[in-house]
Amino acid sequence: MPNSMLLVLIQVLVLCSCVSVVSSTISPCAKWNTTGSTVAGTGDAGNSSYQINSAKGIFIHKERNELYVADFSNNRVQRFSLNDPSKMGTTVASNIENPMKVYVDDDINGPTVYVSLRFLNRVEKWTYGARQGVQVGNDCQLCCGVSVDKEKNVYMSESNRHRVLQWSPRTNITNIVAGNTDTNGSKSTLLDHPQGIYVNRDGGVVYVADMWNSRIQSWIQGSDEGVTVAGSSKGTEGHDPETLDFPNDMIVDDETNIVYVIDTSNNRVQRWKPFASEGDTIAGDMSAGNATYQLSKPAGLGFDMKGNLYVMDMENNRVQMFELIDNRPCSLRLESNGSSKLG
Numbered sequence: 001m002p003n004s005m006l007l008v009l010i011q012v013l014v015l016c017s018c019v020s021v022v023s024s025t026i027s028p029c030a031k032w033n034t035t036g037s038t039v040a041g042t043g044d045a046g047n048s049s050y051q052i053n054s055a056k057g058i059f060i061h062k063e064r065n066e067l068y069v070a071d072f073s074n075n076r077v078q079r080f081s082l083n084d085p086s087k088m089g090t091t092v093a094s095n096i097e098n099p100m101k102v103y104v105d106d107d108i109n110g111p112t113v114y115v116s117l118r119f120l121n122r123v124e125k126w127t128y129g130a131r132q133g134v135q136v137g138n139d140c141q142l143c144c145g146v147s148v149d150k151e152k153n154v155y156m157s158e159s160n161r162h163r164v165l166q167w168s169p170r171t172n173i174t175n176i177v178a179g180n181t182d183t184n185g186s187k188s189t190l191l192d193h194p195q196g197i198y199v200n201r202d203g204g205v206v207y208v209a210d211m212w213n214s215r216i217q218s219w220i221q222g223s224d225e226g227v228t229v230a231g232s233s234k235g236t237e238g239h240d241p242e243t244l245d246f247p248n249d250m251i252v253d254d255e256t257n258i259v260y261v262i263d264t265s266n267n268r269v270q271r272w273k274p275f276a277s278e279g280d281t282i283a284g285d286m287s288a289g290n291a292t293y294q295l296s297k298p299a300g301l302g303f304d305m306k307g308n309l310y311v312m313d314m315e316n317n318r319v320q321m322f323e324l325i326d327n328r329p330c331s332l333r334l335e336s337n338g339s340s341k342l343g
């Protein structure tokens with residue numbers, strides 16, 4: 001065989017081992033400015049319209065370019081327009097107790113807010129302009145994560161009972177979709193104090209921040225066990241690229257399946273590619289502090305339409321934005337041993 005043909009053959013083989021993801025909005029090789037800027041909150045805890053207090057959850061409504069904050073100690077959900085430089089918040093749910101996480105869905109009337117209330121043990125739905133919320137589904141003990149799929153099924157994590165529930169508006173029935181009721185541990189069938197959850201739009205996969213196991217688990221609908229997609233599957237915490245330390249939340253890119261993790265006790269945001277055995281840091285430098293490159297107990301995250309990253313910087317009482325500065329397309333090459341590498 002002539003050398004040139006061999007070369008073509010090798011090139012074809014190399015190309016075939018690549019999964020092209022050039023169409024994704026956020027490239028698997030994306031880089032963000034590691035210097036953040038504050039888009040909500042002042043750094044000091046307070047209850048004015050431009051302050052927040054110990055907030056733990058955020059949601060970015062991409063089309064409206066709005067930021068929603070579950071303002072834990074102020075017992076409210078605040079909405080900030082990211083187009084408005086004044087950074088003044090508007091209260092869209094008030095007189096609620098200790099909201100943990102928030103999810104916003106579009107309904108005919110406008111954006112509908114779903115909020116988990118930690119000590120009232122429930123998720124409430126606030127339709128646009130409502131003065132009161134209504135409970136959806138069964139009770140949710142030490143309720144934390146909340147997410148909604150395109151059929152408007154509502155998912156909630158019941159931290160104290162180590163499971164994730166799904167409520168169907170069609171049947172008004174609440175089912176268990178992840179974990180084993182009242183049993184915690186690090187086996188693949190178990191969760192230990194689940195926190196934030198992310199459900200892909202079609203509802204096929206539930207991702208869970210399995211906090212006390214320092215790992216992120218993915219549960220395919222109907223499965224009785226989870227698969228570790230970030231952190232150590234054994235449930236051991238750590239401070240290196242292979243491990244996480246009490247992760248509180250994550251977002252998964254539905255196109256690339258890349259998992260963006262809030263690695264809370266390591267004060268950083270990690271990116272884990274599919275089948276990777278380690279993650280890389282995209283924000284925070286692991287030291288807790290209030291400098292522009294630091295985070296202090298981050299608790300939630302989101303991306304806007306342009307791919308900019310937003311982080312709920314809990315102990316600093318501020319929401320930081322890290323600008324997407326390099327979005328050159330690249331492909332994820334899957335290694336034969338199952339790990340992934342940038343091509």
Ligand SMILES: *[C@@H]1O[C@H](CO)[C@@H](O)[C@H](O)[C@H]1NC(C)=O
Pocket residue numbers: 033034035037325
């Ligand atoms: C990152 O942001 C800082 C502050 O806004 C700015 O001074 C710096 O030039 C930015 N870096 C890059 C690489 O864009």
Ligand SMILES: *[C@@H]1O[C@H](CO)[C@@H](O)[C@H](O)[C@H]1NC(C)=O
Pocket residue numbers: 042043044290
């Ligand atoms: C940042 O932290 C320093 C030292 O802990 C403190 O003196 C300062 O007030 C803080 N700044 C803000 C904006 O909270």
Ligand SMILES: *[C@@H]1O[C@H](CO)[C@@H](O)[C@H](O)[C@H]1NC(C)=O
Pocket residue numbers: 047
């Ligand atoms: C807001 O905070 C101030 C003091 O910081 C307090 O006096 C006031 O009662 C608070 N308002 C509400 C509605 O909690």
Ligand SMILES: *[C@@H]1O[C@H](CO)[C@@H](O)[C@H](O)[C@H]1NC(C)=O
Pocket residue numbers: 137138172
């Ligand atoms: C849905 O189920 C809840 C709890 O079982 C019940 O209280 C509620 O009345 C039901 N709603 C409807 C519309 O049937």
Ligand SMILES: *[C@@H]1O[C@H](CO)[C@@H](O)[C@H](O)[C@H]1NC(C)=O
Pocket residue numbers: 184185186192
């Ligand atoms: C289960 O959670 C309890 C606290 O609620 C904790 O003390 C215990 O260590 C956990 N068990 C396992 C196996 O992780």
Ligand SMILES: *[C@@H]1O[C@H](CO)[C@@H](O)[C@H](O)[C@H]1NC(C)=O
Pocket residue numbers: 277335337338339
């Ligand atoms: C998989 O292979 C890559 C490159 O050949 C290597 O760097 C990596 O350590 C391997 N991963 C595992 C889990 O064996």
